[in-house]
Amino acid sequence: MEDVVLHCRPGSAAGLSSLLERTEKLLEPFPCRTPPPFTPWFPTTSADLHLPIRPAKPAPVITCSAAPRDGDVSTSETSSRLHPASLCDRHEVTDSPIKRSWSVFTQRGGVLQSAQSLSxxxxxxxxxxxxxxxxxxxxxxxxxxxxxxxxxxxxxxxxxxxxxxxxxxxxxxxxxxxxxxxxxxxxxxxxxxxxxxxxxxxxxxxxxxxxxxxxxxxxxx
The missing domain is CATH 3.30.70 (Alpha-Beta Plaits)
Structure with missing residues (x-):
């Protein structure tokens, strides 16, 4: 608790003493405790400056084996690596129940021929x-x-x-x-x-x- 400043009119010493006693009794219900010391979350020593700040949980991993419908993807927080590419390749558009919402060029080869002149x-x-x-x-x-x-x-x-x-x-x-x-x-x-x-x-x-x-x-x- 911070210091309490009491403002009063000048008077006799007995009146001031009585006023202080009444103030102390009024403040008794309030707890008097020392605030805990501040512990910074950021590095404070030169040895800790180069340590990476890591999240508490690993990043979710996109899997292909249990993807839901309507273009959503499922995530797993327990898996530590992606499923093999062979598992993802077996989901073809023609026979897969998954409704794809996006189809993205994968940079696996091939470029557009030099653009023809604009009309x-x-x-x-x-x-x-x-x-x-x-x-x-x-x-x-x-x-x-x-x-x-x-x-x-x-x-x-x-x-x-x-x-x-x-x-x-x-x-x-x-x-x-x-x-x-x-x-x-x-x-x-x-x-x-x-x-x-x-x-x-x-x-x-x-x-x-x-x-x-x-x-x-x-x-x-």
């Missing part, structure tokens, strides 16, 4: 919106592009195989099931080439749109 119309669009050639944009494929004999899930399976087999290097794809849409992300530089690949390889009908963050749809084919 005059698309070059004008890029100039008007001042887009950087390495800026990421997305192609939007909707249910209406799949035709009457296929649904969005079947198109997504075909696209996932193309992305994971490095047929669309530098591209990432995401399915928005609540919107019944597939988003394919690529660079502005390769967007026309990727769009033609999607139209031909996936046998899409109608027009697909190219969208940019904060600008919306800027191009279609």
């Amino acid at each position: 005059k119309h698309f070059h004008r669009v890029v100039s008007v919106h001042r887009l950087h050639l390495r800026q990421r944009v997305k192609w939007v494929v909707g249910q209406h592009n799949c035709g009457t004999s296929r649904d969005i899930e079947q198109v997504w399976q075909t696209l996932s195989r193309s992305v994971r087999s490095s047929r669309l290097p530098t591209c990432n794809a995401n399915i928005q099931r609540e919107r019944a849409e597939i988003w394919v992300f690529c660079d502005v530089l390769h967007s026309e080439q990727v769009g033609r690949f999607l139209k031909d390889e996936l046998r899409l009908t109608g027009r697909i749109s190219l969208s940019v963050h904060r600008l919306g749809d800027i191009f279609s084919m």
Whole structure:
């Protein structure tokens, strides 16, 4: 407890003594204890400065053997290492019950051929919106592009195989099931080439749109 300062009007010594006694009795119920010494959590000696600060629990490990549905992944805090790659490779899109939400290029080989020159119309669009050639944009494929004999899930399976087999290097794809849409992300530089690949390889009908963050749809084919 800190010191208590008592303010009173000047008077006789007897009155001051009585006031002090009353104050002491009022303060008796309050505990008087010494606060514990401060123990810093950070290193305090030169010998401890280079020691890493580690979390109390190990980081969770992503496993492939017990992944739940709807694109979520399971984690295990008890496992100390990842499962072998052979266990992960056996989950193919065609026969796996897992509904993948993302399909990401794995850098296992293959690069897009040197980008063809932009068409005059698309070059004008890029100039008007001042887009950087390495800026990421997305192609939007909707249910209406799949035709009457296929649904969005079947198109997504075909696209996932193309992305994971490095047929669309530098591209990432995401399915928005609540919107019944597939988003394919690529660079502005390769967007026309990727769009033609999607139209031909996936046998899409109608027009697909190219969208940019904060600008919306800027191009279609």
